[in-house]
Amino acid sequence: MQSYDYIVIGAGSAGAVVAHRLSADPRTTVLLLEAGPADHPWTRVPIGFARMITNPAVNWLYSAEPEAATNGRAIPVPRGRLLGGSSAINGMAFVRGQAQDFDTWAQMGNRGWSYADVLPFFKRMESTAVGDDAFRGRDGPLRVTDPPPRDPLFALLIEAAAQRGIAHNPDYNGATQDGIAMSQATIAAGRRMSTARCYLDPIRRRPNLHIETRALAEALVFDGGRCAGVRYAVPGGAREARAGREVVLCGGTINSPQLLELSGIGAPERLAALGIAVRHALPGVGENLRDHYAPRTRWAIGAPGYTFNDRARGARMIGQALRHALFRPSLLNMVAAPMRAFVRSREGLAAPDVLLGWVPMLTEPGPRGPRLSRQSGLTCYAHPMRPESKGHVHIVASDPRRPPEIRFNFLSAPIDAEITARAVRIARAVMTAPAMAKLLVTEIAPGPERTTDAAILDWVRGAAETTYHPVGTCRMGGDPMAVVDARLRVHGIAGLRVADASIMPTLTSGNTNAPAIMIGEKAAAMVLEDAAG
Ligand SMILES: Cc1cc2nc3c(=O)[nH]c(=O)nc-3n(C[C@H](O)[C@H](O)[C@H](O)COP(=O)(O)OP(=O)(O)OC[C@H]3O[C@@H](n4cnc5c(N)ncnc54)[C@H](O)[C@@H]3O)c2cc1C
Known part of the structure; x- marks a missing residue:
């Protein structure tokens, strides 16, 4: 069994950023697990978007439960499944959201998430010629252009x-x-700028970062009330890895609540009905799903x-x-x-x-x-842009390969x-x-x-269909239905954070890649701050 300081689960918009920042110190060891492959030829050409939206090689291809608001249609819920996650298959529009979105999160009790708090992370992550220095970043990893x-x-x-x-x-x-x-775009020199390209490619040679692709995390591993690692499947076998410091779950809005529930963190009745031992009761896991x-x-x-x-x-x-x-x-x-x-x-x-x-x-x-x-x-x-209708994502079996139920209630x-x-x-x-x-x-x-x-x-x-922006299923907050606190630590479990679009309490006003990357940046900064004591 391998041991690392940190294990990051999911190499998507947020996870690639977390792995990049945590492995910047060569003394810190990081394992980055990704269920999908390393790359796909269509990720390079921006128009390849149209070829990946229904492509099982790089896409989880979920679909939502039929409901009244879709006239009984099971609408598609595409999600990236490769390095870069959904940033490697998305439409590449770059939209941060409004200052008010983040101020609302702060007003809901999430200290450190006001617009003034998150603006430095939005600036740190990007490199763009657009706009005013007061708002825009000039030398971050993610290239953003403005046609x-x-x-x-x-x-x-x-x-x-x-x-x-x-x-x-x-x-x-x-x-x-x-x-x-x-639309400002994560496209530069005619190429898609995913987080795989911008955050992982430049650091592939770091000896302290181990990236494992085609590795499906199946359950978190615990030492008492502390998350100590992860069990995962690779082609031809099962593995376990241990985290000396923390596990950071970055599986995205559908898969992060799925892995928590598979690991016994969720509503006790739901878990018990599926024969899953309850590790910690958190009834909000999988709730508060929102999309456009x-x-x-x-x-x-x-x-x-x-x-x-x-x-x-x-x-x-x-x-x-x-x-x-x-x-x-x-x-x-x-x-x-x-x-x-x-x-x-x-x-x-x-x-x-x-x-x-x-x-x-x-x-x-x-x-x-x-x-x-x-x-x-x-x-x-x-x-x-800021819908109030809320749905859920919940597992329907203890099998990690079984897609969860997605219900929007649009x-x-x-x-x-x-x-x-x-x-x-x-x-x-x-x-x-x-x-x-x-x-x-x-x-x-x-x-x-x-x-x-x-x-x-x-x-x-x-x-109607969505614009593929599901968020909110591991909501940040301090109330009994919240899943993580304002430092993205899972309530009631030590050594475990969630950092991806699932932590958003409300939908941001626009597309969600930029805020997911910002969440990755801020999460990494908080992990490092907390480690420094
Ligand atoms: C088709 C499409 C078009 C979109 N268009 C735009 C757009 O134009 N602009 C925009 O801003 N946003 C867009 N979005 C939304 C945006 O890309 C996402 O909100 C954002 O990428 C979410 O980031 P994330 O880190 O939360 O999750 P993701 O980027 O989805 O990353 C999650 C990662 O975790 C991996 N993973 C999950 N479970 C496991 C597991 N058990 N074990 C190992 N790995 C696991 C996944 O394979 C994936 O790589 C689009 C999304 C899609 C799907």
Whole structure:
């Protein structure tokens, strides 16, 4: 059996960061376990996103329980399963969230998580030319870029948004989030910047860091009330490793609560019913699941040459591939939704509450993931950013390979339904603004006949999917339903922290990769502080 100072479980957005920072001191030994493989060719090309979203080689491919808000559909819950985790398969949009998100976490009692507290970690993690030094980092490991809105389609969208009172914001990760902008992206020189690429590749040779891929953590190991290590499976065998100092669980929002429950940490009745001995009663494990439930409005474009459908179909794709190979601007280097707007669904709000994201194409399901439709068009998703509806993730068996049950309960909070309908109307308002007339736009979905909230929501229930941002299932807090404290230590168990998107008490206003990486940075700093006493 091997012994290390620290064991990090899961090499995703947060886990890769934790392993990077903890192994910076050559005297400290770190084991990083990752269930998936080291890499996959599609991780290199940004457009490979479309090839990984349904690819079992790199994706856990979970799906959620059918529910009323999905009209009984079992919607997909993709999660990265390789070094870099979901940062290696995601849409690459870089969005921190609003200052208010983190101030809310602090106000909920989580000392050290206000915007002023987390801003230094957001700056430390990135290297970007965007924005103001007061807000942005210049020499961190993660490269973040900002494509200029040179494309005529995006210039028209900016004009259309202005006609609806939505101004252009040069840095939505800066002083204020409000407005429309090209998406900042974890893409540089035409390549995806995952945490595997930015945080692990530069340190692969550290002798004190052992990275073990295709290693599935199956249960935590305890010495009394202290987490002392992990039991894991590798091809052809079972292993155990011991942690002299701490185990940091970074399995993500679906897998972190799963591993806690498999290890006897959770609601006692649930564990007992599955024959799992209760190690510590924590009824909040797996609760508080939140995600962005996002209808995709669809628009046909009559004017030729503006969309990906026109510019990348058939032989034209070969030209784009060549440009990519030569490190020239190419449609293959595109972030999944290159333009986004953060807007207020009504007057009087202190901050935007709706996100719109534009994808310059229409797609349809294909055998190897989404494929381009023959019809030229645009997709615009629109959703509330801070949903109140909550669901859960729970194991249904003691077998670690059995996918857990994921239930979202979307739209169960009436405010979410109300803002979703408003969000669709805002998308419609921008898409029908005078500037868009040039594109000869017609509404495909929800369809202009759906004018009432009830009709819009009826369509949402039959068509929406998430934007893949599950959070909250190992919620940070000090109350009986919290799973970790504000230093991310699991309540009631020594030597064990959770550091990933599962600790978020609420959803951040936007995409979740940047905040997950920030959580990794902050967790590592707290581990090192506590070790120094
Ligand atoms: C398809 C998709 C598109 C997205 N698009 C965007 C976007 O454009 N912008 C954005 O900001 N966010 C996006 N996100 C969300 C964002 O990527 C995630 O919120 C973020 O990566 C979560 O980080 P994490 O560290 O919590 O978990 P992950 O990055 O998912 O890492 C968890 C890691 O732990 C490993 N693991 C889990 N269980 C075990 C186990 N038992 N043993 C060993 N290893 C284990 C997993 O394989 C994985 O590598 C997207 C996500 C997906 C899936």
